[in-house]
Amino acid sequence: MSTTKTTESGPDTPETTPVEPKSSSEEPEGSKASKEPAKVSVQNDPKEGEQVGVDSIVRIGRGKTVVAVRRLSYWYGQVIGVNDISLDIGQGVVGLLGPNGAGKSTLLKLMTGQLRPATGMVTVNNQRVWNSSKTFAELGFVPEQDAFYEEMTGRQFVTHLTRLQGFSADDATELAAEAIETVSLTEQADRRIREYSKGMRQRIKIAQALAHKPTVLFFDEPLSGTDPVGRRRIIDLIRELGDEGRTVFVSSHILHEVQAMTSDIVLINRGKVVADGNLFRIRELIDEHPHRIYVECDKSREFAALLTPFEDISEIQFSERGFFVSTDDPDACYGRIPRLSLEHGFKLQAMTSQDNNLSAIFRFLVP
Amino acid sequence: MMSTSEAPKIERPPRSLSSPTLGLRLLSLDFGRQIRARKTLTLVAIQLLPVVIAAVFVIWRDVDGMNLFRNTIEHVYIPLLLPLAALFFGGPTIVNEIEGRTITYLTLRPLSRATLFLAKLASSISVALVATLLPVLALFGVCMIGSGDPLGDSLPMLGAALGAVAVGAITYTAIFAFLGVLFSATLLLGIVYFVVVELVFAAIPIIELLSVKFHLRTIAGFTSSDRAGFLDRLILEEPLNFEWWFGVLIAGLMASFAIIVSTLVFRQRQFHV
Incomplete structure (x- = not known):
């Protein structure tokens, strides 16, 4: 985990000045990472009068900033869903951890333009997400909800959505087949989605997010409902996507799931980032x-x-x-x-x- | 593994991200999906019921075919089956996607919210047009069999009926889609709208101008004969009647208003699915 300070020059052009740059060979992976010294930033509520700003921006992932979140807040009436979060996310897999109701899904919906921020903003590749359709050409999202066009086959579903990414019918068919192959669903691709098991539905959701080969991916609880074999495949896939240099942001409330994918995590609770850093170091601290x-x-x-x-x-x-x-x-x-x-x-x-x-x-x- | 600052090199086929291309693509894909849907077949079957009944009358009873056609359009299609078709397709334009929680997939495609909504609405209108115009044509064919009139004499009536049904399908579908976008619920609101505006308002002189039905009747060349006559006498010397183009103009304005407002609202909609 590289810790950086961010110099704020407007949310559309986040510039980062690395304090302790780390090469990709130092990227923590599995148990190897646990042996390396890592920085953990625990964020407490600011004291009265203390200004929360440029110094409190969490920097996570490697390489350039791909997703920038600035002073993001969202309210559900009187209840706060996301509370003044600032994040810089680079390449690789980043885990978003938090208990149920912590604000993970709300944060993901804000980051994918489903919700309009009450304050602050989210940019992907320096483009605002809210009401900026072109951003979605480079963005894939695996939503938590189990929602499909049930009458379609898995192949039709993925092809349909890939065509809406601007590809021709032939190219979309080919890309869909490739994505379906990636999630090991080729044999069941021509069955109707309503006949799919929970795990298969989860995998076809992932296929639709991968088919257009986005560089930024958001996974909301991607392992829910999957069997152990499917779980392993999805974990491996997410790690591969991160290794390819894509930005993969994965939310989960289960620690060991995220631990299997990455050691770079953002912990949120009650809509606020409470810690960010290396998961293994945090666990070591707990083990003390x-x-x-x-x-x-x-x-x-x-x-x-x-x-x-x-x-x-x-x-x-x-x-x-x-x-x-x-x-x-x-x-x-x-x-x-x-x-x-x-x-x-x-x-x-x-x-x-x-x-x-x-x-x-x-x-x-x-x- | 890649170096830290290297952007991922991803090879993919060329694609067009222009709004018209993506909008038309969504329209065609959604139209294909809707036209194959079971509910469309159910609705077309309902729309064909008057055709079956007309066929029975034509075959076993001595009826004036063109009179039967005119009466069926005036008393069955325009006041009942046309709004029903629009309620079937217009309301669910967006509401079905929200309730089915599939809206997430659509809003994550690189097409603007406005394009998304307009493409979905155009698809719904297209299906509504197919589901209403084909039965009217079939009805005309059946009624022609029972009519001794030459085809040429009956064509103006067919043209007027098709025009009224087409304008009605567009306007009603736009209105029901508007209600869906505004309130995310269509069936109950659609029924309330239908009862209040299309049944009650349509029976009151002057106020009837707010109903779509009044203007469809104008386009089809029907007079205001189905209104409560005593109300007319209280307020007007004689029922309001306009030229067909006035009906097209007002219905067009109603549809435009519904489409513009719902597009603006949809652009700012948030989805808590």
């Missing part, structure tokens, strides 16, 4: 604090007794059906629990952590 793991098995008390001798275990608290174990070394504890249950013949029914999810990150970042 005790974790609470919930365990449920057939003989809770006996199993808990097995765990008490370990030094990292600081507390065990029993509940109605299981127990909570607090540990200072979550990685070791996560491995130990299933191993011990197997070795001693306990039936492990559940092992979950309230701390290993997005809520934990938010509890950590937003006290």
Whole structure:
């Protein structure tokens, strides 16, 4: 993650001055990134009288700024959906993380011109998005909603929308076939969409966003409803798109989904960016604090007794059906629990952590 | 992996992003989709019902074919089937896309909101024209069989009927699309509009000028004979009657107003789908 300061020269021409430029070879990927020092910016609410401006613009992704968001706000009546967000997004995959209702979808709708900003603006390739149709020639969007022209086949759907990107019938057919192939749906392409499974519908949505080969892509919860194989394919595809130098902005409320795609993240909550930076570093910071793991098995008390001798275990608290174990070394504890249950013949029914999810990150970042 | 500042090199075929090209393309694609839709077939079947009934009359009863044609146009097509067709196609022009949440796909294409709306409206009007003009032609054909008149004598009546139906299809579809854009709901509002303006207003002297039906009757050459006669006598010496071109002019103004306002509103619409 490269951290830059942005010199504001008007939202249409965002100029960036890199403070710590990083070559693409240093681009964090998977576990490699976790070993590299990375900067994490945690954004707290400005103090009274403090000016929020040029210095608070989040810079994420590599290369030039492709998507610029400036002081963007959006209100649903009295409720704020997006609250004064400024972002500079470069190339590569950037994850937008936030719990349900954090404002992710609203932000994406603003970035794709579905909604008109109450204040501020969004530019893609230096062109305002709202009511600027030409911007959409370079933009692909996978919406969250499960909406289609159900009577069409997958191929007709993608071809239809690709033709509306200005391509001739032959070219649109070819591009659609290519995109359908990319999402591994060729065999089912001539079936009607109403007959598709949830995962297939998700993939055909992705195909329509890819067919015209846009340079900027927005994915809103792209993995919802997909099976593990489909999920893996979509994750790989998103990573490939980022590696090709496209700007890919992916929203999700599930941490491990985003973690599999990128380590560059923007965390939002209640419509505000609460942190941006390297996901692995944020998790490391969390890991420095005790974790609470919930365990449920057939003989809770006996199993808990097995765990008490370990030094990292600081507390065990029993509940109605299981127990909570607090540990200072979550990685070791996560491995130990299933191993011990197997070795001693306990039936492990559940092992979950309230701390290993997005809520934990938010509890950590937003006290 | 690419270098940091390098823009992605993406090869794709040439394309035309001009508004007329994309607008016409949307029109043709949407027209094709609508014409094949089951609801269109249902509507055409409904529109053909008077033709079937007319055929029964012509075959088994001794009726004046041209009189039957005229009465069917005046009392069935213009006041009832024509608004029904427009309600079918005009209202859902945009509302169906919003309710089906497919509007997102359309608004993410590189065509302006105005072009998008106008292309969709033109498509709806085209389907409405096909669904209403063909049954009128079929009705004329059936009625001609039952008429002893030479074809040449009946053509002016056919021309007037087709003109009124065409103007009606355009105007009603534009009005229902306008209601759809304004309120994102069409059926109930469309019915309210129909009852208030096209049934109640159309029966009141002077006020009737606000209804489309009045002007369609003018174009078709029908007098205001279906109004409550006592109201006429209270207000006017005799019913209002105008030349056909006046009907075209007023209906055209109504359609233009509906199209312009709904396009302006649609340009600023936000979609919370």
